[in-house]
Amino acid sequence: MNRINLIALGVLNIEKARTFYKGLGFQCYDDSPDAPIIFFNNQGTKLELFPLEQLATDIAGDEPMKINREGFNGITLAMNAKKKEEVDDVMERARSLGAEIVKEPVIVSWGGYSGYFRDLDGYYWEVAYADAWAFDDQNMLVIDE
Known part of the structure; x- marks a missing residue:
């Protein structure tokens, strides 16, 4: 396997992040206000916005992970x-x-x-x-x- 399918960014405010990336021209097909995760279709990869604390939990499970910004x-x-x-x-x-x-x-x-x-x-x-x-x-x- 020699590819990157998704690049996930942990974000503090998923709605503000969606507005920012759509403003840059990224194409998003889910505009529902309560989307838990947002995907942008790009040529070659997808950009994913994932709530930061949920992403940290997804990685570390029950072990608290320090988030350093x-x-x-x-x-x-x-x-x-x-x-x-x-x-x-x-x-x-x-x-x-x-x-x-x-x-x-x-x-x-x-x-x-x-x-x-x-x-x-x-x-x-x-x-x-x-x-x-x-x-x-x-x-x-x-x-x-």
Whole structure:
């Protein structure tokens, strides 16, 4: 097995998180106000919003798990754009939806154009573009070996 089907984010307020990600353009087909878990259909994977404390319980069962929301946990999520202008557009949409812009988009050392934001629950997202990137017919970034 060589795939990632779901990326689950533990969120403090599932309705605010749904509104945020829908505002960024993620497609969600369940708009019921009492949805226990929310899935967004993306090309290649699904993004899942899961109430944070319930996610911790799902992982640890009856053993209490410490939830740490401070600092950087070593994980970032990425949106790879097909045009440089898409980076600016996504960053502005994220800002307007309440995200913290951590790094404004700039030309970076590897030759691309990239910026970072933190979503409403503190997850770091990179939004990036590079002239040399190619995408397959499912809009997945092609990384040649």
